[in-house]
Amino acid sequence: MESLIVLIPLSVLLILIALKAFLWAVNSGQFDDLDREAARILEDDDLPAGKEGRSP
Amino acid sequence: MNTLSATAPSETSPPSAVAEGCYHCGLPIPPGEVLTVPAEGDAKPVCCHGCEAAYYWLKDQGLDRYYALREAGLGHAAKAEVPAWASPEVAARYITKDGENAELVLALSGLRCAACAWLAEKGLATLPAVQHAQVQLATERLHLRWSGDESAVPAIAERLSALGFEAAPARSEAAAELRRREHRKGLARLGIAALVTMQIMMLSLADYLDLLSDLTPAYRQLLLWAQAVLATVLVTTSAAPFFQGAWRALKQKQLTMDVPVALALGLAYGASIVLLATGKAAQGAHVYFDSLVMFTFFLLAGRYAEARLRHQFAESDPTLEDLLPLTALRLRSNEAGEERRETVHPMDLSPGDRILVSAGQTVPCEAQVLEGLAALRLDHLTGEAAPEPCGPGAAVPAGATVLDGVLTLTVRQPASEGSLAALPTLLARARKSQAGETPLLDRIARHFFAFQLLIALGAGVLWLALAPERAFEIVLATLIIACPCALSLATPAARTTGALALRQQGLRLGRSDSLERLAPITLVVLDKTGTLTEPTGTLSCLEGPASAWALAKALERDIDHPLARAFQARPEAAPAVSAQRVVVGEGAEGCIDGITYRLGRPRFAGAEGTGVVLSKADPQSPSGWTLLARFQSQETLRPEAPEALAALHAQGVKLALLSGDHSDRVAAVAAELGLERWEGDATPEAKLDALARLRAEGERVLYVGDGLNDAPALGGAEVSLALGAESRFAQDAADMVSFRRDLRTVPYALGIARCLRRRLHRNLLWAAGYNVAAVPLAVTGLVTPWLAALGMTLSSLIVLVHAQRLARDGAQLRGALWKA
Incomplete structure (x- = not known):
């Protein structure tokens, strides 16, 4: 039971850190457009084709 | 894939196949085995199994018409053109330069899903200069950065046009930035509240489960x-707007929802801290942190949903900058006296310049009419809906829209000064449309807050007399439980889901309550041309000399209408025209070599019969006109029309056809579609009359048109839906715009509207019922504050979940309407 004296304040501290991280994510615009970003992961961007590759 | 056939080696394959390239993607056919697909009665080569699969997939989906459209050039590729704003001189005004690089934010229309965004991004990324292209789907903005300057803009605009997107420089960026900031703040508050709520509920659990009271005061503390x-943390960040709002309201001696909310939050927080500091809490006195956080979180969730909806409508609502045109057509005469037209940015106009503004366009700056007659639409400036006629010498304000005719204007003030003058009235209009959100509910709510405070006060006084130690707890419970959160959440939640479901089929709402007005519709009145049928874009000359084409082309010069465009596309050289005038829904008039000509409906041009008639003024003739030629636009029935009408019929609404076209042609279409009620030869006024008559008969009318010849009719029905977004009028006048130009969006919208109404009614009933039932419980002391917060939370959740089911209704409707 004594460990709670450390663990509970620690959990509060962790929450505060998590909040800070969340605020950073919001303010850097990561939640501005959820529709588009959700699909970006599905795109094949790692192909080396690049600009010189195929014509459109 | 048993249809897979040829395995011919490349050297023996027909040379044409290799020259043609892959049937699907157009890339060269690699040497070796050649794959083919059976298309157009022939075996067509494809380059790889991927393209082969794509071909069969399209075919299986019934989409192989894609190939025909592509070959015929009817698809987007044919439309590839550089819009006027993209000329380097004009575009220079819209881009921002950063050393070697230039940046541009474009507003894109035609975006529907993530795949569209992907297409736009990748399509631009293949341009050599482009470094960065990113689409924001929610706001329909494209952020572009490239190395170079404005000279690259035409290529970019052409590429976007070829991909099927309509792009224009985004101008209301300041407003968009404001919305973005508001969205971020709202999300941050909601996120903080969510995290803190979960955490506090977890910490409270120890207390809830402490049935045996074996928690020592130290651990409890x-x-x-x-x-x-x-x-x-929560009270100082997430809940701050409630306190600020309450303070503002009280300073203005008003009651808003913020007042009881701030009171409840302040009491709960203050009391809990006092109990904790004095050590009473550790002895077992109840604290209210749990109620406090849950209450805040659900209030914020409601506000966030509401703000999202408000932003969505704000994004489709044009601001001042959007209303002013992107370009202006300036007339310049050179030394030889020849007139030249040049496209310039409105800001580049200086007083004394002559500009040309034709029907459908907006006047970019304060100006005076030099030549021409026209009707102006000034409603967003003056609030007056009736068109204002004007002639030579009349002053025209910036932002006025020319309804018919072509005006030559003299610039009186540079664009910036004129547009600044219009700002206050435009802002007033924007605010008015916002205030129209939920006026009735707001009015009820205002009384409700006073009532809520009184009840809480009454309960407090009562319990002070009965059992003073319970008074505080009961006041708090009453304040929380009586909060009309679920009630205020019901409408925005349902509307947002409804609007999103419509958006998935390319439907955009012009007003936030359009869907609620659509639900009780009993009769759908359809226009013919452009709605049930689509013009093929070609014309044929039924009678008259070949020279008539040139005259017709001259009369239709500068007019923005599909029929006019068909004439403009003719190869003949058009003679000069003066005193050109357009009569909306009738035709065009103009003077060529001193003779007045008319082109348009037979009646307008003083003739009988059908088609588009060209005639010249002739005092000898009884009608005043002599027929020169007769043209006919080719049209075909939309392929989805029978299916869409059957769906509407199944939904139990009556159907009628109302067209300005000749009765014979209207009758033929009505017969083909099995429509019993139809009316032809209807002028725009006759359409309005017909709609008024139908409404007088007790019908609730939805009018569906393309908004080109029937903009007044769009305003004359209970609700209107414009199919296609060809004209700005249609977008302004219609309650809904279907960007997809698919008739099946009509039954879809109706279906969604009915589901919305059903769900909304249930939601309102539930929320109101909850408040009525729960308040007595709280006043009699049967409900503790944490139970009150839980109850409020649950009722809000139920409302949200119930509204969310609209999305499922939408998916079902889509499945039924767009099956295979």
Whole structure:
């Protein structure tokens, strides 16, 4: 039971850190457009084709 | 894939196949085995199994018409053109330069899904200069950065046009930035509240489960202090707007929802901290951190949903900058006296310049009419809906829209000064449309807050007399439980889901309550041309000399209408025209070599019969006109029309056809579609009359048109839906715009509207019922504050979940309407 004296304040501290991280994510615009970003992961961007590759 | 056939080696394959390239993607056919697909009665080569699969997939989906459209050039590729704003001189005004690089934000229309965004991004990324292209789907903005300057803009605009997107420089960026900031703040508050709420509920659990009271005061104290720290974070960040709002309202001697909310939050927080600090809480006195955080979180969730909806409508609502045209057509005469037209940015106009503004366009700056007659639409400036006629010498304000005719204007003030003058009235209009959100509910709510405070006060006084130690708890419970959160959440939640479901089929709402007005519709009145049928874009000359084409082309010069465009596309050289005038829904008039000509409906041009008639003024003739030629536009029935009408019929609404076209042609279409009620030869006024008559008969009318010849009719029905977004009028006048130009969007919208109404009614009933039932419980002391917060939370959740089911209704409707 004594460990709670450390663990509970620690959990509060962790929450505060998590909040800070969340605020950073919001303010850097990561939640501005959820529709588009959700699909970006599905795109094949790692192909080396690049600009010189195929014509459109 | 048993249809897979040829395995011929490349050297023996027909040379044409290799020259043609892959049937699907157009890339060269690699040497070796050649794959083919059976298309157009022939075996066509494809380059790889991927393309082969794509071909069969399209075919299986019934989409192989894609190939025909592509070959015929009817698809987007044919439309590839550089819009006027993209000329380097004009575009220079819209881009921002950063050393070697230039940046541009474009507003894109035609975006529907993530795949569209992907297409736009990748399509631009293949341009050599482009470094960065990113689409924001929610706001329909494209952020572009490239190395170079404005000279690259035409290529970019052409590429976007070829991909099927309509792009224009985004101008209301300041407003968009404001919305973006508001969205971020709202999300941050909601996120903080969510995290803190979960954490506090977890810490409170120890207390809830402490049935055997074996929690020592020291541990209890520790758990409570942890809650206090988190609650303080919440009260100072997430809940701050409630306190600010309440303060503002009280200063103005008004009651808003913020007042009881701030009171409840302040009491709960203050009392809990006092109990904790005095050590009473550790002895077992109840604290209210749990109620406090849950209450805040659900209030914020409601506000966030509401703000999202408001932003969505704000994004489709044009601002001042959007209303002013992107370009202006300036007339310049050179030394030889020849007139030249040049496209310039409105800001580049200086007083004394002559500009040309034709029907459908907006006047870019304060100006005076030099030549021409026209009707102006000034409603967003003056609030007056009736068109204002004007002639030579009349002053025209910036932002006026020319309804018919072509005006030559003299610039009186540079664009910036004129447009600044119009700002206050435009802002007033924008505010008016916002205030129209939920006026009735707001009015009820205002009384409700006073009532709520009185009840809480009454309960407090009563319990002070009965059992003073319980008074505080009961006041708090009453304040929380009586909060009309679920009630205020019901409408925005349902509308947002409804609007999103419509958006998935390319339907955009012009007003926030359009869907609620659509639900009780009993009769759908359809226009013919452009709605049930689509013009093929070609014309044929039924009678008259070949020279008539040139005259017709001259009369239709500068006019923005599909029929006019068909004439403009003719190869003949058009003679000069003066005193050109357009009569909306009738035709065009103009003077060529001193003779007045008319082109348009037979009646307008003083003739009988059908088609588009060209005639010249002739005092000898009884009608005043002599027929020169007769043209006919080719049209075909939309392929989805029978299916869409059958769906509407199944939904139990009556159907009628109302067209300005000749009765014979209207009758033929009505017969083909099995429509019993139809009316032809209807002028725009006759359409309005017909709609008024139908409404007088007790019908609730939805009018579906393309908004080109029937903009007044769009305003004359209970609800209107414009199919296609060809003209700005249609977008302004219609309650809904279907960007997809698919008739099946009509039954879809109706279906969604009915589901919305059903769900909304149930939601309102539930929310109101909850408040009525729960308040007596709280006043009699049967409900503790945490139970009150839970109840409020649950009722809000039920409302949200119930509204969310609209999305499922939408998916079902889509499945039924767009099956295979």
